[in-house]
Amino acid sequence: MSKLILLLFLGFLAYIVFKGYQRAASRRAGDSSRPKAPERMVACASCGVNLPESEALEGNGGRFCCEEHRRLGAHD
Numbered sequence: 241m242s243k244l245i246l247l248l249f250l251g252f253l254a255y256i257v258f259k260g261y262q263r264a265a266s267r268r269a270g271d272s273s274r275p276k277a278p279e280r281m282v283a284c285a286s287c288g289v290n291l292p293e294s295e296a297l298e299g300n301g302g303r304f305c306c307e308e309h310r311r312l313g314a315h316d
């Protein structure tokens with residue numbers, strides 16, 4: 241009978257460890273899996289270079305690759 245209790249206890253322990261490991265693993269995955277999805281690329285309205293949308297500068301006439309091009313504005 242005590243063997244059965246020990247077995248249950250070990251099973252419970254394994255369950256706790258497994259759950260803890262799962263949580264740690266998912267937390268680690270959450271950290272590393274930031275926007276790994278291909279980011280939308282936008283073209284600089286001044287020079288036409290492609291850059292990630294998050295790095296583009298919003299300006300008058302579109303998005304720009306740098307502060308200087310934003311100041312220059314879109315060429316037409």
Ligand SMILES: [Zn+2]
Nearest residue numbers: 284287305309
């Ligand atoms: Zn540019």
